[in-house]
Amino acid sequence: MTNIETRNIAPVLSVQNLTTSFNVDGEWKPVVRNVSFSVAPGETVAIVGESGSGKSVTSLSIMRLLQEGTSRIEGKIMLDDRDLLSLPEHEMRKVRGNEVSMIFQEPMTSLNPLFTIGDQISEALLCHKPMSAAEARAETIRLLDKVRIPSAASRFDEYPHRFSGGMRQRVMIAMALASRPKLLIADEPTTALDVTVQGQILDLIKILQEEEGTSVLFITHDMGVVAEIADRTVVMYRGEQVETGATADIFHRGRHPYTRALLSAVPVLGSMQKYERPLRFPVVNNTTGQSDTPVEVPDTVVRDKPILEVRNLTKRFEIHSGLFGRLSGRVHAVENVSFDLFAGETLSLVGESGCGKSTTGRAIMRLIEPDSGSVTVEGRDLQALDKRQMREMRKSVQMIFQDPFASLNPRMTVGQAIAEPYLEHRMGTSKEAKEVVADMLRKVGLTPDMASRYPHEFSGGQRQRICIARALALQPKVIVADESVSALDVSIKAQVINLMLDLQHSLNLAFLFISHDMAVVERVSHRVAVMYLGEIVEIGPRAAVFGNPQHDYTKKLMAAVPVPDPDRRREKRMVASDELRSPIRPADYIATRREYREVSAGHLVAQ
Structure with missing residues (x-):
């Protein structure tokens, strides 16, 4: 359904001037400011932006899943003709999982490891629908079939750990669709999945949307996924909505510098045909939202003898x-x-x-x-x-692992973490180690004064830089x-x-x-x-x-x-x-x- 087709149809969801604040040291700090958009029947709207842009907080605000007392949600969130922010909690519970469902990023943290996947989907049905346990079982098996889980009937009694990441995400989709919601909120549902599994999940969401007519609010930082699935796109940057429009307009005629920077940072398969060597990515400037020009990396490969x-x-x-x-x-x-x-x-x-x-x-x-x-x-x-x-x-030979937070000791400063292998291998004195730490931090684009901080004080990208610095310390x-x-x-x-x-x-x-x-x-x-x-x-x-x-x-x-x-x-x-x-x-x-x-x-x- 295109933007033109949905223009005169009453939206399923209308978000008006949404502002969400968190209580930090006794002061309310807004993290999402004056966000407005709507989702029409059968339409897919994507909210796109980096970590910290406020897109996931927006989805949690819509579902009212933020902790009361430490968060404050202002504005209007209209589901049909009801303002969700004015509903008492017992009424909101009837909405969640029934009229509005949510798929979270990591299915293993959303599925209870002590219960079978069949029982967990059946529970959602029994909570919201007047049906017997036998009817719930039959409907659960139908849903598992619908999300393309092979031998659905035989897998009803299996536990989450027996499923792969892609299959667990299918279970989450089945659970979200159990009550045939008007709106499905998908928060980064494919981020951690392999590329083939991601393709299967995106195809599945498209097929189910066509069959059920469900509206979808899709939250992601991947512009390739946005292009594949969204009718309209909302671009968020530092808690604000910087651009909204039809997805084709955003991609072909994006006006905000941050939108263009996001698009330029997306690697496109096949775009390297005219380049012989690896190519640097254009990088977004966090202040201006603009990006630089990609540069081919000079060739330094020495092919006389393998290292x-x-x-x-x-x-x-x-x-x-x-x-x-x-x-x-x-x-x-x-x-x-x-x-x-x-x-x-x-x-x-x-x-x-x-x-x-x-x-x-x-x-x-x-x-x-x-x-x-x-x-x-x-x-x-x-x-x-x-x-x-x-x-x-x-x-x-050094190794950089996938999860930098798990690789760094939370009780050690990053300076100590970088210096530890240098000192363990007796490559120099403590004084020399401090100089090496400062040099390594500069090399990875950080500053020497950051050596006294702990891992939790850094972003994911900064932590990965620290792990690279630690690996480089041993030359x-x-x-x-x-x-x-x-x-x-x-x-x-x-x-x-x-x-x-x-x-x-x-x-x-x-x-x-x-x-x-x-x-x-x-x-x-x-x-x-x-x-x-x-x-x-x-x-x-x-x-x-x-x-x-x-x-x-x-x-x-x-x-x-x-x-x-x-x-x-x-x-x-x-x-x-x-x-x-x-x-x-x-x-x-x-x-x-x-x-x-x-x-x-x-x-x-x-x-």
């Missing part, structure tokens, strides 16, 4: 079952993986969750011990090193970056990646970049290796793999990437809904060795 050589790396996890713990099978997490990495080069390992890419990174670092194969750094076989030698070698030759930017907002992600590219150029670092984001991988890589079920199925120069993908799985990954083009919004890509096949094999299974054919120079594809 990291991985040969036939294999890691399997045993599964024991029965009373006596009999070996019943193995998870073939990494199977005969081989590649080289050169100084100054970025090799990206891509694939969905469960393909073995993170296990490969950890096995290279010997954070988990591989079963067989060899890892050689600067000519030294890591498997042959004892604990003391391996500890010394870790100065040359490594290789950095394994495991999903190091996947959870960051688009502009923060751009800043962190630009920092990594700049450091690579100035320090001649080699990056093993582990990611599931194909558009980012295309932007930053010299070479790309695609992993599926623990094996590399395609590897080669970035231009060759993206310009001429050969393996079916590589093509599937690329087809699932959201395209930031609102003219294609009504298209359903119909991404295959099958999940990644299980890597579990019987105990007596013998893996067959892969053969590769060379498509072009350095571009190999598994047979």
